[in-house]
Amino acid sequence: MDVMPKWADVVLIPVISLVLAAALSAIVILAIGESPWEALKIMVQGALGSTYGWGYTLYYATNFVFTGLAVAIAFHARMFNIGGEGQAALGGLGVALVCLYIPWPHWSLALLGATAGAALFGAAWAIIPAVLQAKRGSHIVITTIMFNFIAAAFLNYLLVGALKPAGSMEPATGKFPDATFLPSFQDMFSTADNPLFRGAPANVTFFVAIAACVVIWALIWRTRLGYELRAFGHSETAAKYAGISPTKIIVISMAISGALAGMMAINNVMGEAERLVLNAVEGAGFIGIAVALMGRSHPFGVFLAAILFGFLYQGGAELALWTSIPRELIVVIQALVILFTGALDNMVRMPLERIFLARRRKAARATTLTAAE
């Protein structure tokens, strides 16, 4: 029997975990001699206090929606895809190639092309570990970690070599052609006398991310593929019995996961930098883990968690700008969120379960008593 009602599992536990993470973070801030309250104010003001702040928050959130969905869909098939970082890097390569070498007439077509390129490259980078897992039993966690490093070296090789424009000092591609520039929120929502989102990088990709949430939701809970994928995630032996091919599920789930991670590149590479720089992913692949854990692997939860992390990121950048708290504080918070919602889940869950169990026993006793009367 499920000990806890569903809402407790879906809402209460993540919220408690988050509160614990926040409390510890506050202690860290106190310990380095700053005021957590002031810090929070700066973060809220900087991340949510203006359309500019929102423009950054949503920009980061867009990245995290993609990487979070990537981790989440793999979780449903009980794959731990820790390779989002590398897949997103390769996605960036796909975007760069599409944008640099194909003459696009209009951004909308370029967006389609870049999405395909990003998804394809990201998926390709995830499929290799997936096939190795399915066919040779190589542990997907280890191989995807290794693939992150290999991707970094590979991109490094390309960006200081073939893709770097002559004479440039930075390991980066040249600027993409103007026709590939995606409309930013500023372009979309500003009017001449009311400039909104000025200079913020949030762009049309945000809506692609929302669409991705809806599609992934339908995929997981409405399609046969999703049914098989979840079944496999719950029980591999049962899946085999039902004629669900483990190889197929492992490869497909990882391909979708990699494609999603790769698609992050349309936001940061095409939408923001408009060129491919080294280390463009900047840890978003790892944040996807926190986002997926926090969001309980549900696309809507992932969306909310991504916004939360977008807020943390933008707020954290503001902190670094206006206080002496280094930006690494965000890494600490991220670590705590992963720790509490992921690894220490039981620490929160077990006492809660006891409480609910005791309540249920009491209720049961009460009903038998009234029945007896």
Added chain:
Amino acid sequence: MDLLTLLQLLDSTLRLATPLLLACLAGLFSERAGIFDIGLEGKMLASAFLSAAIAFTTGSVWIGLLAGVGASLLLSAIHGVASITFRGNQLISGVAINFLAAGLTVVIAQSWFAEGGRTPQLAGAARFNPITLPFANELRDVPVLGPIYYELISGHTALVYVALLIVPLSWWVLYSTRFGLRLRAVGENPAAVDTAGISVIGLRFTAVAICGVLCGLAGAYLATALQAGFTKDMSAGRGYIALAALIFAKWKPWPCLWATLLFGFLQALALRPDLITSTLGFSVQTQLLDALPYILTVVILAGFVGKAIPPRAGGEPYIKER
């Protein structure tokens, strides 16, 4: 390539392999007991920071070393509590620990020293200095053996020799002692250990603690022996390479030594692209050399070169009661 160059290369290999070796042996104890640990990186980093910070403040590298080991042990304790006591996901716990260390070291270093997340440079007794072994200078001119002894074997810091000694020690502990038997058993079948009247939790915590101590040594080596101070992210993926080496070594002590020496050699080689060019006659991309340990690990994992079978109960929490 002449002898001296080769010796220099091997010398450099030994230096670079030492942190890998310590971390690899750390992982060996933990994973042999059934606790997967991808948090080696974080523990090294935490130890690197605290050992440097304390060595700087006290002026004593030994106190620094202790502090570094302490920091690493603290993270080990978190990993233990998460994965043993609360039966959480060991991989996720490891990921969290890596981030925790990456973030906290910089935040604390910045507020402590205000040098952009690094510690001040260490000098004198605040760091490990090379030890010249007996007769190294005298034997220096003996042909072949002299240079080998002087250049390669002598002149390393204490922790290098310690790391090398830990290899036979680990081997002996694992295969010749009661503790080793129990440790290996708990990684294969914790229920067998439990019903034999031995505490699974106790054993696993011990293993995780040993892992913490060794990671602590590895981190302290980075900051106080290989370098003279802590810099942000100075572990630079070594924890992951150590993990790769552990797989490469199939979870056995002596192969851990060979694997880390191999990976150390690759790192040393990546520093000397000129040597590769002059020896091989063509140049190899340094990026390829950087990626080689990871590629080799993937190849090993894929079972193309001998299958690596992890401890059977590895990664799984020991759950008696659902």
Added chain:
Amino acid sequence: DPAIIFDLGGKFDKSFNESAFNGATRWAEETGGTFAEVELQSDAQREQALRRFAESGANPIVMAGFSFATPLTDIAGDYPDTKFVIIDAVVEAPNVKSVVFNEEQGSYLVGMLAAMASQTGTVSFVGGMDIPLIRKFACGYAEGAKSVNPDITVIANMTGTTPAAWNDPVKGTELTLAQKSQGSDVVFQAAGGTGVGVLQAAADNEMLGIGVDANQNYMHPGQVLTSMLKRVDVAVYDAFTAGEAVEPGVAALGVAEDGVGVAMDEFNAELITPEMTTAIETAQAGIADGSIAVHDYMSDESCPSLTF
């Protein structure tokens, strides 16, 4: 108020950024003014930091590092009333002042000192990231060394090809040791945080190190031959002093302008012989009046005195 943005190494990198920071603090101490500052943690923050400062009304905004060239080009037009000063790169815009240094000249000078101090006839160079700017250092250094001793061997290594190469002291140490095994006894580093490892290794292994950007002689007294000064501090100080009246355009600072030079102080006094001092003074004069023309690698991406 003026503002300054430090590049990834951070303002305490003991070299480039720290030099910029020193210039800013000097200005603050002398004038009692305040300035805004930020240390970048990632590439993506460049544009954000620029905009944030521009929007908060900071003027002028100084940025230390060539990596700002691209974002600055993008945003300079959005803030026509703000003055920007970029160090180490040239950005053509009506409100941007670009400050570049003739590093090859300073490197030439320390190359001469290295050759004169070397007992082995081999000197070496450790660069950070392999980019034309750093090759410019290496090239000038080799040319200077060869001007003293045409038979000298100059070994040059780069730490890496990515920004990580600025912050890899372990690799710096190993490269230095490798160079020592090839006979070098004086090593010049232009490698940011990596250079800390280079100077450390030199000090630990009976070599002489040469600092860069800031005066690093104090780091290992008696074991750092000299430092190639790049007066980033002066550039920042000047920009802050000029305030909103900063003159847009390109300024190239060399020996003649006192923009680059060698560091002489109590920490290296014992290492510098009178002959060295005279030789340097002669060369400085020669460079300043144009009679010695040091090759600038970036002018044609080639180096006559060194192959990479």
Added chain:
Amino acid sequence: MTTTTTPSAAPAIELKGISKSFGPVQANKDISIRVMPGTIHGIIGENGAGKSTLMSILYGFYRADAGEIWVAGKKVEIPDSQAAIAAGIGMVFQHFKLVETFTVLENIVLGAEDSAMLRPSLARARRELKALADEYELNVDPDALVSDIGVGMQQRVEILKALYRRADILILDEPTGVLTPAEADHLFRILENLRREGKTIILITHKLREIMEITDTVSVMRRGQMTATVKTAETSPAALAELMVGRKVLLRVNKTPAQPGAVILDVADLNVTDDKGVHRLKGVSLQVRAGEVLGIAGVAGNGQSELLEVLGGYARATGRVTMNGRPIDLTGRSSDGQSRRRDGIAHVPEDRQAEGLIMDYAAWENIAFGYQNDARFRRGPLMDHAAMMQDTVDKMGRFDVRPLDPKLAAKNFSGGNQQKIVLAREIERNPDLLLIGQPTRGVDIGAIEFIHQQIIALRDQGKAILLVSVELEEILALSDRIAVMFDGHMMGERDPATTNEKELGMLMAGMTGDPGNVTVTEIERNLAHAGTGTKV
């Protein structure tokens, strides 16, 4: 160790008021029991009655929520197995607790080492093992890897482990589940020996025959409670069964003789090699006709599971199989569960929790499990949830699944009801052939009757049924023909009307000769060999 205990008033073991819950499941409820020294005490009860839990508490594996433990007249605390061992208690678990990568010797020494160094401990253990083996007919090769020996041998290692730790009280949890009748007899002889030595033995089983054969006293458990403790001599199998279930039970199934029709399934020369390279099926041939039940008997692990897996489409094999005369793909692309279902094969797997159901899926989702690609459950790429829900309500009603709540997760149904959901799904497909493995494992007797009736009803509709069960009684009750498997071979076929348990037991041990002449050692050698299979 060989001291004879003088009969004394103090029981060897006394449990008082033991209670234990696993979360919401109350496995033991206020249980009290006394076991006199030098006796064999049986504990009998259905699956899930709480027998293993109770004994695990005594052995310190679990901690009781409430209650007291008294050993030899003294109250003791048993917080862990260490304490139990110190109190002279040894236990052989239902699922062995051995380290497979260790040798027999290492397993015996583990936890009972003399000193921090291993070598002296191993040397002493080797000596003592020899003595113990001779004394109790418990021969094992101390240097063999546990993964290389058969289950019977592994069980001996477990017994030796307890004896090596000088246990005076030995608990055996369902020791015969993995043994042939002859091996079981041998085990019982060993137990008799131990009793004679003055040891106290607690034997858990759910086989009435074993209780009657060897125990002195017997306790019956039902649903976490102790319903009775009686002297074996003063009770009968029927009385015990009634105590177990709580009502009178039918031990036989009513059925009419079969009317076999055309051959539905024809299997010829089937061979399977698993991924470890072990040859699991060795040239198996069989036929199942419409309207008959072919029962496959055998000790667990002799190839029955692989046979079901191959026919169910999730193990690869070589050989020829035809279904309704059409050949079936055994290795290619269409060798999967989906194509098998299209070929008219339905499959109730041996392990419903690991295979037949997704425990976290609700009943309505499980009803489409394996049939998720069926036209009636789908709308384009999407699944038709409404149709699935309707189908579930119908089927749950017809099979009397309780509670009738299609939204309840499978894990929240009891064992019997889970099995009914699987049966409903598979039988209602109206298949030509039903593969059914261990249909009543872990199911209440009430549900057993229902399930048996369903199987016979399906047969009577003219369907072919291939039944695999380790319960000989079940095989005898349901089958129209019985085939016995041993070590991947078909040992031959028998008519249930003319054969008996003894004969089938011999076949299950790989013997075809006269039951009288075969030694247990031979059986053991056979089974040890079969357990690990032969490498090819």
